[in-house]
Amino acid sequence: MIVGEGDCFRPISPDEDRNGTSVLDFWQAQDKARALVRGGQDASERPLTVAEALQHYKADLKARSNNTANARRILSLLPPSLARKTVAALGARELRHWRDSLLARMKASSADRTARMLKAALNLAARDDPRITNASAWKTGLARLPEAEPPPNKIVDDQTVRRIVAAAYSTDERFGLFVEALAVTGARSSQLQRLEVADLHDDDSAPWLSMPSSRKGRRRRVTRQPLPIPASLAEKLSRHANGRERHAPLFAKSEGERSRHLFRQLVADLCLDAGVSLYSLRHSSIVRQLLSGVPTRVVAAHHDTSVPVLEGTYSRHIGSVSDELVRRALIDLGGGRQ
Numbered sequence: 001m002i003v004g005e006g007d008c009f010r011p012i013s014p015d016e017d018r019n020g021t022s023v024l025d026f027w028q029a030q031d032k033a034r035a036l037v038r039g040g041q042d043a044s045e046r047p048l049t050v051a052e053a054l055q056h057y058k059a060d061l062k063a064r065s066n067n068t069a070n071a072r073r074i075l076s077l078l079p080p081s082l083a084r085k086t087v088a089a090l091g092a093r094e095l096r097h098w099r100d101s102l103l104a105r106m107k108a109s110s111a112d113r114t115a116r117m118l119k120a121a122l123n124l125a126a127r128d129d130p131r132i133t134n135a136s137a138w139k140t141g142l143a144r145l146p147e148a149e150p151p152p153n154k155i156v157d158d159q160t161v162r163r164i165v166a167a168a169y170s171t172d173e174r175f176g177l178f179v180e181a182l183a184v185t186g187a188r189s190s191q192l193q194r195l196e197v198a199d200l201h202d203d204d205s206a207p208w209l210s211m212p213s214s215r216k217g218r219r220r221r222v223t224r225q226p227l228p229i230p231a232s233l234a235e236k237l238s239r240h241a242n243g244r245e246r247h248a249p250l251f252a253k254s255e256g257e258r259s260r261h262l263f264r265q266l267v268a269d270l271c272l273d274a275g276v277s278l279y280s281l282r283h284s285s286i287v288r289q290l291l292s293g294v295p296t297r298v299v300a301a302h303h304d305t306s307v308p309v310l311e312g313t314y315s316r317h318i319g320s321v322s323d324e325l326v327r328r329a330l331i332d333l334g335g336g337r338q
Contacts, residue, residue, distance in 0.1 A: 186285025
């Protein structure tokens with residue numbers, strides 16, 4: 001029997017005390033191993049399984065007021081053998097095999113998005129447990145699929161936006177108000193769901209919302225910025241919030257998921273392109289402001305994003321705006337010599 005001292009090992013003398021912590025005999029070591037595997041008194045030290053990592057990720061999403069549906073969906077897509085495996089024992093090959101198996105039931109872009117969500121859960125587990133040192137396994141095994149191009153940004157013109165909002169109100173008043181607020185502000189559904197009654201300022205001739213920021217990327221703290229809205233929307237929101245406490249939610253937390261479900265039926269009823277979604281209202285708001293000559297930096301701030309993101313995603317529209325602005329400043333010296 002031996003005991004470790006730093007990087008060295010030495011034999012244990014027959015009369016040396018086996019303290020059960022730093023010095024273990026065979027039976028003590030065996031009991032400790034069983035406790036780790038079975039989650040006994042040393043369960044806090046037990047390495048996380050993939051399923052447990054996803055549960056922790058779900059709890060983290062909930063704590064940050066983000067949608068937990070994605071974490072639940074991944075659990076349903078994992079084979080039991082992979083769900084039970086410890087994160088520290090994962091290899092790139094088995095993760096790649098799982099990701100590629102998703103292609104039999106979904107599009108490449110969806111498989112890629114699902115793999116990224118699992119990667120986020122595994123990254124969280126690795127940040128919380130320094131014993132997990134195999135992050136390269138999911139970096140390699142869950143790498144972006146080359147054919148998984150991002151879906152095109154479906155832009156709808158103003159007339160179609162009006163049709164969508166009218167149809168939403170015909171379906172349900174609450175749904176209509178949520179859709180109109182998305183179309184007017186260009187905000188994400190998650191931002192509207194974090195609005196409180198106190199964020200509506202409709203007591204003057206220029207109403208506005210204190211729009212919460214999103215928690216995309218590494219953001220943890222929610223900030224608020226003034227966002228102008230038309231008086232007509234402010235009046236509807238005021239009626240909607242009437243009688244509620246200042247810190248009560250302006251929209252129910254379930255409104256985003258409910259609206260996505262209703263919107264899919266609305267798209268079919270209006271015979272719109274199948275790619276049109278609630279997020280298309282945000283894309284259309286951004287393009288509308290760009291084409292109206294609003295400076296890119298202002299558009300980015302208004303939509304809680306950055307100039308580089310706008311330039312990368314909407315470069316075609318930004319280019320057309322810049323051409324028009326430059327054209328207005330051109331000097332026309334005529335067709336020939338004077």
